[in-house]
Structure formats: C-alpha cells, structure tokens
Amino acid sequence: MQRKKPWWQNAGLRIGIALVMLVLLGGAATGVVITQKAPQQPIEFPHNFHVGTGIPCAYCHSGAETGPVAGLPSIETCWGCHQQLRTNTPRLAKLAEYGSTNTPIPWVPVFIQPDFVHFNHRPHVAAGLECKTCHGDTAGQTVAEPIPGQNMGWCLDCHYKMAPENFTRLSDCATCHY
Amino acid sequence: MSKKLSRRDFLKLSCAAAAAGMVLVGCGPASRYVTRVPYAEMPEYQHIGKSTYYATTCRECPAGCGLIVRTFEGRAIKVEGNPNHPVNRGKICPRGLTSVQGVYNLDRITGPVMQGRRGKAGGQAISWDEAVALVKKRFQETKGSEIAFLLGAMPDSLYDLTSELASALKAPAPVRYSALNYLEGRDVWLAVASQYFGTPSFPYFDLENAEIVFNFGAEFLENWLSPMAYSRGYRGFRKGQLGARGYMVSFAPRQSISAAAADEWIPIKPGSEALVALALTRLAAYARSEFSPEITRQVDIKAAAEASGISEEKLKELASRFAGSNRPLAIGGGSALAGKSAFETASAILALNATVYNFNQTGGVFLTPAKAPSERFADVQALFEKMRSGAVKTLFIHGVNPLFDLPAALNAAEAFKRVETIVSFSSFPDETALASDYILPDHTMLEGWGYQTVLAGTTRKIVSAIQPVVVPLYDTRSTADVLIAAGGLPYKDEVDFLQQKILPLMSAGGTFTAPELPSFWAKFLQYGGWWQKSADYAAIDADALLKSSISMPEPHPAPADQYHLVVYPTQFGDGSGANRPWLHETPNPATTVMWNSWVEIHPQTAKKLGIHDDDVVRIRSEFGEIEAVAYLYPALRPDTVALPFGLGHEALGRFAEGRGCNPARLFPNASSQNGNLAWADTLVSLSPTGKRRPIARQESRHGVYGDGE
Amino acid sequence: MSEKVEAKKWGMVVDLDLCTGCQACVTACAMENNIPYTGEDETAYGRGLHWIRIQRYWKGEYPEVSPTHQPVMCQQCGHAPCEPVCPVYASVHSEEEQINVQVYNRCVGTRYCANNCPYISRTFNWFDYPHPVPESYSLNPDVTVRRRGVMEKCTFCVQRIRHAVDTAQAEGREIEDGEVMTACQQACPTGAIIFGDLSKKESAVSQAARSQRSFRLLEELGTEPKVVYLKGGGNYGG
C-alpha cells in the first residue's frame, strides 16, 4: 500500500492555517496594542510639566470634585494662561491655532468606561482618594496613558480593600450599573 | 499503514486552536477611544458633567404650562413641569413631555426653502438674507389689504407682534385659530362671556373646591382649556379638601377619560345638552323653592327628558342633588359645544351655575383675568372666502396647518391656489408648508423666545416666559426676528420686543419685581414667567344671563341608518404632534390603541351592521368620507360613532404620513350664528369595506373583551 | 434574608381613585429612561417596551359601563420571583436600595425572569432599536441605552435615587422626603403617584401606604411588592 501522508501533514493545509492564524493573531495583537496604548491626542499635552509647576489637577479637570465627570479642559482654560505665556514651541503653536480661532480642541479621553458603567468622581474625591490612585503618576507622563486592566474586578478589589465595612454598599450592582 | 498523531503535531494543533479561541473571545472593538469635543467657551451656567435646568413655557397647546427643561451639554434631555408655575404646578402631559422629540425630530426643515412647486417636497435652499429680503419685498409690493396672516394658537408674543405689524402695514388683523379650539368649544365660551359679562375671557371653573360637578362633555383631563390645571382640580375634587369626596355626573354621548372619571355617566343624546341643562336649571330653582329664571321659561321638562333620553325622575333627582349641594358646579365642552346650538348650550350650562349662585364663589365659576384673542371659525371662513375671490395676494402662515385641520368642505387647497405668494414659517414639512411657495422655518419650542399669556385655568394674571434652552439645531430663524427685520418695526430684535412688552409687568404687582429691566428680565426667565400673587378676577354677574332668553335648540335625532359623530382630540393635539414617535407609542387612554386611528362603534351597532373589531369601515358624511379601523367601544351611545383627531396626515414626515385618518374631512363648512364651527351636528353613515387591518393595541382583546385574536 | 435596619426601602403608592389613566406617566417614563419606540407592527404584536402599562378593564354593561385604570410597573418585590431564577445574577436585589436591579450588561437573555414575573412587568429588547441622530440627542446620559437581547424593566428611576444619594452624601445630610421623584410621579397630572422611603414613618409615601384603602397586587403570592395601590375609581383590588 502506498504510504500516504496523513491529512494534517499536508503542506498546503498547514500554510493555509498558518496564514489564517497569522492574520487572526496579528489582528488580536494590533487590537491589544491599540486598546492599551495611549491614543493620539491633538496636542501632545505635557502632563509632567504642568503637574511639575504645581497646577492642581482640578484646575483643568474641574468636574471631578462636583460631579461624576472630571471633564477635559476647554480652549478657554488653556488659552487663559497661554495667551500670556510662551507661544514659541510647536505644541503651543498648535494651541495658539485653536485659541485664536476659538475652536474646541478635540481631546481624546483616555480613562473611559463603557456606557453601562456609571462612574462618579465626586464620592471618590470626597473620600480623599488621590487622582494618581486610579490615573497613575501623570507627573511622569506627557499625554495621559491608560492603566491596563481597569475592569470590574479592579474596582471591587479597591472597594474591598479600602472600605470592607461598606462593602455591601460598594459592591451593590446598582452602585454603578443602571 | 497506520499513522500516529505524534505528540508534537498534537501540541502544535492544540496551540493553534487555543490561540484562535483566544482571538475570537478577546477581540474587542478595534478602537476604544472616541474623540470628545469640549466646549470652546463654556456657556453660562454649564458645568462639566452636570445638567442645567431652564424654565420655559410649553407651546404644545394654548394652556401655557410652565416647564423646566433638563439640558446636558447643550442638549435638551427631558422636559419636566415647573413646580412653581401656577398653571400646572410641576405636572405635565404626554404632549409636553415629548416636545424634545419635536426639537430633535428626524423630519425638520433645516433651513429656508424656496419651493419649486407647491405641494411637492424639496425645493431650493435660500439664505436668510434672501428670505428676509423676500418678505420685505412682499410687504412693500403688496397692498396692505391684500396681505393676510393666518396664525395658530401659539405663541402669544408672536401674535402680538404680528398684530402690530398688521396695523403698521394697514393689513387686516391676523386670523388665528387652532383645531383644539373648535374641538373643545373654546370660542363658544368666549362668545358667551362677551355676550353676558362684556369681556372675551374664559370662565374658570373651580373644580378643585366643588362638591358636585355636572360635566357636559368637557374633556378636562385631556385637552379642554387647561388640562393640567383641571387635572389638579380633579385631584382636589376627589380628595375633597373642603369636605367629602366630590361627586361627578357626566353627560356625554361618549365616555372620554374625563367622563369615565365621573361617578355617574349619563349617555345623553347628542344635541340635547342645552335642553337638559335648562331643564336642570329650572328643576334646581324649583328644588330651592325659587322662581325659575327667565332663561328657562321656554323649556319643557317632559320634552327635555324625551329629547335627551333621561327620565324625568332622574332629572329631578339630579337637580335636587345639585341644588342641595354646598358647592355645585356645571362645566361643559367638547362635542356639546361644537354644534349649531353651542352658544345656547354654553349659556344653559352657565345658567345652571347661576341658578345655584356659585359665580365668584369657592368651587364655582370665575372669569379669567385675561382677554383672549378671538379665534372664531367664521373669521377663518371669511379669510378663505377672501382668498377665493383673489383678494389676498400674500399669505403668511405660522403655527397652523389649515390643509389638515380645517374641514375639507372649506376647500382650503382651492383657495390657496388663488393666492399669489404663500409664505409658511413651519418648522416641519406639514401639508400647508408643502403647499406654500416659501418655507422660512421658525425655531421649535425649546429653541425660541416668546411669552404666553395664560388665558384659561387660572384666576390670576399670568405671563409665562418662553426662552431657548438649547441653541437652534438647524439654520432656522425666529419668525419674530424675520418680521421685525422685514416689516421695519421699531424693535432691535425679538428679545427687545419681548422686553418692551413685559415692561408694564414690572409695576403690576407680581410675585417678584426688580428695579430695572435687565434684572426683571432675568427673573422673568428664571422663574419661567410672571404672575400675580393672588387671584384677581373680575366679578361677574348672573343677571343678564338669567334674564336673557335663548332660542330653544331643536334636537336632531339621527335617522336609523345614520349616526351622530363625536370627534375628540387625543395626545396629538391639533395634529401637529403626529410626527413624534413616542406620542404614537403612548397608548390612547381609552382604547390603548397605538400608532393609528380608529372609529369607535358600540358593539350592538357593530353587530347590526356586521362590523367586527379591526374591520376597516367607511365613514361617510354629507361632506366627505374616510376609512378607519373599527374599535368596538362599549362606553358609547349606540347611535353615535367617535373618531380621534390628529392623525391622517398626507405629509409631516415619516411618522405622520399616511397613518390613520383625518376626521376633518367629514366636517361641514358651517359656522353657527356665533361663529363657531358647527361640526357636532354632522351625521355619518357606516359601511364595512370588507378589508381588515388589525390595529396595535396594548390591551389583549381576548383578555379584556373575551374574543379571539 | 437579613435586612439591615437602616436600609432604605424605596416604595411607591398609586392612588387609583386619582388615576385617570391619562398615560402621562407612560410617556414620562419613556422620556426619562431612554425607552425606544418600536413602531406599529411591533407594538401590535405585544413588543412595546413600556415600563408602565395602564391596565384598563371594563366594568359593567352599557349604560352603567365604566373603565378601571391601574398602572402596573415593576412592583420591586421584596421577595421577587424574578431574582432566584436568573442564572447569572442579572436580576438581583439591591441590598442598598432594597429594589430589584436589572443589570443590563450582565443579562444573557434567558428571559426566565419575565416568565416568572407575575406582574408581567418586564420587557425584552427584541432588536437593537435605532436611535438616529438627532433623535438620539435627547437620550438621558444617566441611563444605559440597552442593546438587543437584554431584559429591562422599571427601575424606580434608580439614576435619580443614585443622584440624590450622591448629592446628600456630598452635602453631608440625609435624603429628604420628596427629594427623589420618579419620572412618572413627577409627571402625574393628578398626583396619584407618591414615591419615597417606606422605612420612615413620617414620609408621605409611608403615610399613604398605611391608608385603609391600601392593597398590593397579587398579595397572595407573597412577593412583598414595594408598590402599594389605594383602592378607588371603581378599582377594588386584584
């Protein structure tokens, strides 16, 4: 009897599977990279510099203390200072362009939650949490970088560690999902 | 031959499978980041992530309820009632609630349009400069007497402005009407009040404090005069603040929600309301051992009982109950005040009140302290007659849709053809807008300025503020601004006009005032309007009424094969609400039908005619015919059929077009002596068409009526 | 289930003597909670997504006929039949607010909860309902827009509860009676709906709930609903 190669040793099949896997894995890798990488911002905002000069976070992200959303600064906020300050770098030239035409800066929010999660900054700020607990050390970043794995387990973990006595309340589904 | 799957091969394959699995499970959206655009300049009162609430006034019907609109990042999210507003006290009806679906409607006109051909959608977009120039040109080139303004019921500020403009142009005063008006019999009350009390003001019925109420067809919970104010009144009436739970008797051929809310429903024969009211007046006077008033001289109790189908004993019992009560009240509206003898009916109802001396009494009848502009149908008829004769060269239309809501017998479309230029200010592509030459879209309700004078449902003077809660979504422009710019009126713009108009209010003793106009204006907007601290009604006197003599209306029983017609407005109001999906999705309170019209037929009648539920029925009057789906309605006289008003559009966008039927096609082009549209005398015949079209109802037919589905 | 004493017990009273069946609550609920409309064919087939339905029955024969109106929304049972049957805890009791929570993102769509709800107060997203621009501009940002395949139901406007709790907490005070208003209560023209904390003796809602007219729907099932009806308007329970 002629010795036949079993089907799984067929070269064509193997190449085909390899190609499909390459595409899928490549896609997956790209997806992972895209979702875990800081997005392209219209202006490469240097957080490190601004934090370094001692500007409080809430100066630009003013909503955090009063409401659910911290917010992204409007052109007014930036232009308020930078009209007077140094307009000589390329980044500031971009800002000047937005500022002089009074067009909003299309910021890309980095820390985002899905639609079905209702995160509220105010109680977290009121409980004395520092911004960097969740947002990382922005003093070392230019544009804000996402923290990987900020999922439900991440929230619960913190809630459990920080306030075990209130855990019933803080793990209630209706706290975030409605 | 045997080939073993080697361990290495197996590992390779399983790794590949695992990787594929991970890819399939782990693939999220390709990009999770979405650009978000913050404000370039943060508007006043806006905070990041927080809602801002603005007070304004509802323009959906003439009642003038105060609203608080929740806005979030520049968008109107939710309409709520203004809890401080004296008309509605924070309450709101379905139509007001869906007004955000008016602003964010999918079928709005996005900018000024020059129609290529009348009646066809689409046309050439023009700029606002061109539009204003065009209106200006029409003002200058047309003789004053050949200009006509046809306005809807809202808003009042625009009506005042247009009136000023008309007199400046030496044009006839603007004609104003609304379908709600003739369906509820509003103009009849105005006529009666002018006749007997000397002022064209609406009576205010103090339902809240009444003890026994006789209701002649008024749909006070749905659309009548000021539904939110009267709903609150109904609450007080039921709660019995001054004593026992109130007792209500409803005289109506069809059970509306208001009639159903009564403790007793008397299916009175259509057209006999005046007789019954007069008979009750006479019997009530008798029960109080008083002389029967002059006005009741002609009435014969026996004849009234016969004409109405209510036994004499019952009438006597009701009258003595009414007369014996501490705070009796009679109200009327709807189809009772929409016939040829509407004036007599309204007078009789007032006489019934007068005979128990409840004028200006708690739980009685007052006169609202605001003069209402005339909305007589006879004026509309006259205008269209003028158009037909070619004496109108330029017609301006705002806030009303005559091609839809006027009786087809009036043949408005024919009259339009004789008008050289028609300019519509409609925000939506309704029938009339499409039939005009230019559409210069006004802002919708939540985008525009104005004020609304509260005409009914209160005993205080109220001027309710309308302010924009969001920036206009499209390239629309306030009609007032267009008219001011084109007509050369002495105002800078609409806001200037409004501020000048509210100037007198600063010293009129309201709940607030301010030393100078800007702060007064700010407060006016903040509170949602200006109103007096307490009631300020003109005392009314019953003498003239009781001493008058009115002609006895002839009852007109329907012949065997014909049926009385009751048409009632629904949540769609005058029909302009028909383009809002959630008004369609809101079930009708009585029938739970959604998204379509129906014709209510009594089950006995239906059986006699061989009509079943969901059969398409042809309804024919002397003036036209329509087809509607049958709904066997148990709470209706067998000799009457009822039709909801508001659907049956030929235009007005995707949600309205071709949906339901329009009862205005059955109406006569007839006004009574006092100028109201006399549609309630219409007789119709029914015939099954053999077609079936199951309508969407929330109720289970099988569960509620016990018949199969 | 051990209930904490301090747990808030949101509850609602519907006075059937005042309810006229006008449907304002139905529309208000839809506007507040991003409820999509489904169109004629779908509503005709019983797939409307109304969170409140006003049950209208007829009583008597012509001419003594009259309708009764009874708004039925999720009764927020204390002992809810929908909760134990959900395999993934998507229908779950909120220990904090003592209401039934539907967690949309956890729902896998078995629809078992809906079958087991004796009040049939749950609706299902049969499709992804479109929210076209600009209609979508009026969507409430505090309420999740549900996608296809999940259950939904009346939440007692939990987003408003959360907002009030959050505000009260930030201001360091208790929630006042009447501070949380559900959308239906806010709109109801005759004020037939009262909402508040049933655990407080003096709140408007618990006073009304103690009325002699009060009854609960299908009380015999032991579901302990948080919605109390007051008899009236020809509607005497059941």
Next chain:
Amino acid sequence: MAAETKTLSATHSASQEGEDLRQEHLMHDPKPREEMNGMVMEAMQTTSKKYWIALAIFGLGVLILLFGFWGNQIITGMGVTGKRRPVFWALYITTFVFWIGISHAGTFVSAILRVFKAEFRRPFTRAAELMTTFGLAAGALFPLIHLGRVWTFYWMIPYPNARWLWPNFRSPLVWDFLAITTYLLSSTIYLYLPLIPDLAMARDRSTGWRHSIYKLLALNWRGTEAEWHRLRKAINIFAFAIIPVMFSVHTIVSWDFAVSQTVGWHSTIFGPYFIIGAILSGVSAVVMILFIIQSTMKNMKYFIRLEVFDSLGKLVLIFSMAWAYFFFNEYLLHWYGGYQAVRDLLTFHAQGPTAWVWYTMLICNVAIPWLTLWNRKIRRTPLAMFIITTLVNVGMFAERYTIIPLTLGEQRFPFDWGAYSPRLTDISIVIGTFCLFIFLYLLASRLIPLIPVWEVQEGQMAHSTRKLGKGKVTSVAELE
C-alpha cells in the same frame, strides 16, 4: 412477512413449534458469528444513492435552517422569532423539552431493560442509545439558541473571574445546565462502552480510513476474558448509575417550570409528569427509528423482529395510560386548589382559540394508543406502529406546546394576555434541529454498527429451549 399472523396456539408439531420460536425470537434464531458480523458490516457499508441524497438534504438543512437562521437571529436579535410579551419562551423551549424527552428513551430502553434483563432489548439498545445522544445534542443547542445574547453564554459556567461573580445556583437554569451536561456526558459514555467490542469487530473487518478510525475508537480491544469482565462490570455500573441521572435530568427540566410562579407551571406533579411524558415520546421515537432502520437498511429484518414492535407497543400503551393519569391528576389538583387564574387557564386550553392543540394532544396521546395498541395484530404491523408512534410524538409536542407558549400567553392579568405565533425563524431552527438529529443519525448508521452484535450473540448463546410438558419454553442462562 411470514411471521405476521403465526401464533403459538394453533395446532402444531414439535418441529413446527421450534420453527415458530425461531421465526418469532431473534434469540432463538442464531447465526454463525462470522455471518452475523458480516451482515452488520454489510448493512453499515452499503450506501445507496438515496442515502447520499438524504444526507446532503439534511446536511444542507442543518447548515441553512439551523445555523443560517440562528446566525441571522444572533445578528438581528431575538425579535426575528415570534416571541412577544408575555410569551417569552416559545417554540425553542418546547422543542428543547421535546428533545430531552426523546433522549430519555434511549437510556430507558437500554438501561432499565438491561437492568431488568428484558431480552427483547438486545438488538436495538444501540439504536436507542444513539437516539439519546443525538437527541441531547439537538436539544442542548436550544438553551443556547434561545439566549438573547448567546455570546455571553459562558457566564452560566462557574469559573473564577474578574467580576467576582458566580452563576446563581438558585436558578433552575443553572441546574439545567449542569444536569444536561452531566447527562450528555454519561449517556455518551454509556453509548460508547457497549460499542467497544463492536468497534473492534468493525476494525477487524475494514480497511482504509475506516480502519484507522475504528482502531482509534476501539481502544485496542482484543476480547480477552479480562477485558470482557471489566466491560461488563463497567456497563453494569453505568446502567445502574444512569437511571437516577435520567430521572433527575427530566425532573430538573420540569423544575424550570415547576419552581416558577407562573400559572399552570407551579405544580408539584411536573417532575413525574414530565418523566412519563418523556418516556412515552421516547419509546415512541424508538419505534419510529426502528421502523425506518428495519425498512431501509440491509439485513435488518433479521435483527429487528416483530417481537420488538410488539413489546414496545405494549410499553407505549402502558405509558400512555400513565401519562393520562398525570394529565387527569393535574386537572384534579388545580380543581382542588381552586385558584381562579389556573381555572381560567385550563378552560382556555380546552376552549380558547387554540383548543385544537389541546385536542390534538389528547387524541394523539390517549385516544389513538388506547384504541389501537391493545390489538396484537396492530402492534405487530410495523407500518401501523410507525404511524401510531409518530402521532404520539405529535401529541407530545402538542403537550409541550400547550405547557409553554399557550400557558405563558394567559397569565394572571387578562389585560396582558397575548397569543404567540411562530415565525419563519422559529420554525426553521426547529426543523433545523430535526435535520441535525437525522443527519447525525444517518452519519452514525454508516459509521457505527447499529446492532450491538456481541449482545445479540451473547443472548443467542444464553438462550435455549426446554421441554416442559407438551410445549417448549425458553430458558436463559445467566452469563454474567
């Protein structure tokens, strides 16, 4: 068929009697081992053009009707089916219960009859067990198909996760999930164990790809005494162990309904009621399959004799009576309970616009078996048995349809009643699973020996006749 009308009571000589016994009972009609093996192999390897056409049609059916429509349903939403408020479960769950019911009979016939040593079971245990496995495969798809968001089905599996959430072990659906996976696994093993010697037999008689497959599956079976011993022991353990699993699975399926508060479901008799219904439909399905096998496959008339139809017919009759008892009992309980909503519901079933379903159920499940199956002649007419059992299955489908959509449509609030009408997708997917079942069965019939040859041979070895007075009686030797 020659044996049709022969009975043992007529005038007979001794040889005639022996001939009768041989004709009647497979166990008394032994053939040489080689010949019998050959017959089974021949039946398995003979494929006609018709077979391939059927396979292609049902394969396409699976592809289009099941997976095509299911895919569309996943993408578009559950709304493509006819479900509505308040009928949130409908044809899918109906068919699910139907398949789970069908799958019962395999175990029942095989395990219970094995435990009770009913000898007529021998030729068809394999066919019944295959039916169990494939019925479960078809049925177990439905809990997935009916999910609104099937892509999240794995949340029902208990596994540690970032959300700190487990499935709700109080939910009958989780019990269901566990029970069905358990049953699927155990019934597959129970199918596989007795298959091993037959696979070895097939391995020794085949070449090419078949050979390699059989070799892999036969686990190097050599037929030594030790192997036989272990196999018998294992089969015996499984036969006893699977019986409670079988009962519990359908009880748990019934609890999906019985633990709810739904009117008409909340009943304590649902457990046994469902099991009896399942066995009734399952045994009927076995008869249907045996008829098809017997009339389409080669050499099967030898294995599947009239005695099989006769005995199964008796079983169907008995279970039909038991079912009727429970049916009556349900009415009795609710009558005694006196709850208005249930009374309305039961009246609606019998008198509402869908009463025809109810009547179909009663006629097919009670009237037809009772009127026909008492008759030995009918029981011994395979075609008649096929028609009767098909009708019984139609009746059982109607029963489940009555219990699910028709009951859900009429709950406590008449305002919310609603009638469900299936749409194209529901019907397609249901037909698709029938296609899947048939497709798998068709494939298996040409891959697996449908007759457990060794069991038949074992039985034939054990059987002998003994003279007792004037007649001969069967005697069975204890082999195990």
